[in-house]
Amino acid sequence: MDRIAIVAGIRTPFCKMGTSFNNLSAQELGRIAAREVIERQELDVKLIDEVIFGCVGQPAEAANIARVVALLAGVPKTTPAVTVHRNCASGIEAVVNAAIKIRAGEGSVFLTGGTESMSNIPFFLSKQYQEILTGISRAKTLPEKLQGFAKIRPHHFLSPRIGLQLGLTDPVCGLNMGQTAEVLAKEFGITRRQQDEFALGSHQKAIAGRAVLREEMVPVIPGPKYKEAVIDDNGPREGQTMEALAKLKPFFERGTGTVTAGNSSQITDGACALLVASELRAKVLGMKPLGYIRSFAFAGVEPNRMGIGPAHAIPMALKKAGMKLSDVQAFEINEAFAAQVLACLRALSSEKFAKDFGYEGHTGDIDPAKLNINGGAIALGHPVGTSGARLILTMLKHLNRNNLNCGVVSLCVGGGQGAAVVLER
């Protein structure tokens, strides 16, 4: 059967919120990655059937950001574009969406990816203040207007609602994402030390993997100053120690908690673009794909345990692929929180878990040496809409570099989902 090929991919470096990419919009980051794929692939843009991009915090000024990215990147105006949103798995959703469309015969070449500028997620005014301002703009006479202005109080503009915070809070269970990680830490008895050790490992692997990670990046020279090129992720900390991690206070549950800023993913800006095509079409066009999608799966879980998603999505995807967990040579599980990744590993190791959910034969122990080889979101950062695409790119580069055949990428998804993709060469 004609497989789905990931032909090529490029990402920007990932930069912590408010640092080097502070002035770059999500659409600008997206177009940098998308354009670079086109340039390096020397791709005839007329071949692209559609552009599909994921983005979680879509900028108000770039509605359907995929279309904006497409036009800025030089994709013809006559080529359609759609933005997809599956929260933290939006980047995967873009790729999977392309795969489904190719299967359905709705095109054969798709420019996909994810983009996120968490530096530029806006603050919102309170509903009350909004109503006052609307009233003023509708007022016809000067006294009416003045009456409106008289209603304004300092708290209206001194305490805006912070978009980022709203996005990271589950509206159904009311918990912040960090609090959902605390739920899992308690459930699985994961200690602070275990989480910090995991976090330390992520930084160490990312630092050691600098040169390797550069292979998947395009240097970015951020405007408007265009002063110098950003060539590396700025999240990984060279001198990270257990002592420094231990000093941090639990962020989400004062006193009793175990989840800190140090063992959680970083809030980050970045974009990643992937060129997806049918295997046949790629062959006809003389492309040399990085690898292929073997299967994918999405799972729903309780919103307050959203971090457990990968423990469900991975066996589901393996089942579809007809594979055992032990067949997989490398894993990328997004490090939203150390506690959440560790919880997933424990669940996957548990026979009871496999039995309870009917995953027998598709779960097992994951060798830490095969997991997140070049570090994960705790060190590299987690630009939410981008991470899914980044994991696929990182995995495919890893498989190619080490001549491996099969890898799995997976993410937990805010709102209570898991996503997983089985990749092969």
Next chain:
Amino acid sequence: MSVFYKEESGIGFITFDQPDSKVNVLSAATLVSFDKILDDLKNKSLKALVIQSAKKDIFIAGADIKEIETITEENDAKSKAQAGQQVMNKLEDLPFPTVAVIDGAALGGGCELALACRYRVMTFNDKIRMGLPEVNLGFVPGFGGTWRLPRLVGLQQGLKMIVSGAPINPQAAFKCGLVDRLYPAVGLSERVREFVEQIAAEPGQRIFKPPVLKGLAGFLDQNPLGQSMVYKKTIESVQKATKGFYPAPLRAVDVIRKTKYLPREQALDIESSAFAQLAITPTSKNLVKVFYLAEKYKKLSVPGTEGIKPAGVVKAGVIGAGVMGGGIAQLLSNRGVWTRLKDINQEAIAKGLAAAYDIYAQAVKRRKAKPYEVAAKMAMITGTVDYTGFSDADIVIEAVVENLDIKKKVFTQTSQLVGPKTILASNTSSLPVTEMARVSKDPTKVIGFHFFNPVHRMPLIEIITTEFTSPQTLVATVEFAKKLGKTPVVVKDAPGFLVNRILLAYINEAGRILDEGGSIEQIDGFATRFGLPMGPFTLSDEVGLDVGVKVLHVLEAGLGPRFKPSQIFDDIGPKKLLGKKSGKGFYIHGRQRVVNEEVQSLIKSRNRASEQEAVERMIYIMVNEAAMILQEKVVDGPDAVDIGMIMGTGFPPFRGGLLRYADTVGIDGLVDSLEKYEARFQDGRFKPCSYILELKKNGKRFYS
């Protein structure tokens, strides 16, 4: 016949449709036919008279410039203007409403005809330009425009349009009240009929009133004190811009000021006198010639290549992200060309991007561009340190350091990895393109594409062909230059090409005059008083002394000792006085520019050339060099020299161009002067070249 009349349901229609032409112009004959139709209409009772054009994107392009060009007598000029004014008056005095329907360019006389109508309606056609550009040709509008336009759109707007000569687009025309309505071009005739019905319903009064100016704008427009401020400011800015070399804009201000409150007959008399006096001046004649010249080169086609239809340039590679490379990337992206900017490291690319962005940032500051447009245009430039993205480029422009060995390496390497369609262009200012072609895989694809600095402002591109360059490559490159909005001039590969060779003859001669005991400031003053935009030493500081001397050496090696750098260039070379970029050169470039006494004090001789001598030596040595260029067939004629010098160096248009100016001086006088200086210096540099001697022998001129 080029004017037609018909009547339909009580509405009269006059249609301008000049046979065998893409445009309508108001020639004397056309005016006569138009006048006859108006005479026949005088006693009719029409609902309205509609005046329209049958040409695409043209209403009336103006009066016939060829007719004005041939006028030599003031009386003749005046009576021609008056004849036109009378026709416009007749149109204005018709007893029924008149409507000009403008769906294309309405310039000069065409604009004035529309102004004499009671109403003007226009379409949203973005090809439309409406205005009075007469001052660009050295005279003032002569068919009543100076009187009618300020009355319609207000004093400030009217002055601005007439004095700058810059036409405006439909949105601006509607905003200032120049037109009463904007309609979509689709369904225009129905909209016009509806408009006519509307105005016919209220006979005798103008139902659409132009916007009334309030506040400060109103004060400046209507209050005598405000008006005198407006006149004063306008005169000041005109004087600053024209430096007294172009009398027409000032005269236009004068005419408007005198006629603002005069009745029509007296006002138009003043206008036609001003027109007549200006239209016969040499300045105007030269400007008309330069206008033709610029039009010719804007639409340049290479003779004998009519059958070649090149594919356009969609994507370009630029090698070298320095000042030129960054400027080129900016220009390309601004004109919608995808640009891959290559340099050896990210720092260099960052500088190139910053240079490009700076130009856009200035445009935003001057409100010539919006930030979102800049973001989209900057997005068209991407950087690379390898050659990825080059193989599908339509053209690659090399702008690396001016070093032949490096350039040859770049051409060897690049020519191997680009696609078969890719043109390889060098932005060299003086190095032999032929050498670069020789080392390239396909020499027929190699061409010179010489931009002038700053790229976004200088309108000229020298296109340098070698013996290998194919006609396809040449045509594609010429078309590309035009797409970039530049004026191309085609030059054969020879040392210094066209412009730099002539220009350096001038700068070097200025250096010699300085050596003999001249003063930096005085010599620069002589040049600017002649009309050049900058004196030779100011120019040298702008370009950079190292660059200038480098080119002089290239010229000396290729053309002989007449290009041996004058003493002063040799003396200050080692002192690192490079000019503006190092802060010091012939001048010290601080907050205020002052002469660098360190350089002036190097001059020990005390032989100060007179202004006449200095100007003659600086200009005539250029003429002699240009004649040698013609003799060597580096370019195809005097036109190319003149457009090159005007667009490439700002040689004053009112002089008509370098060789046009030489013709004004006269070949005999020119040869006499050259021989006089040759006798004095006896080093061959003023020896009249055989091309000039040939002209003299045959009693010919450069243009004959």
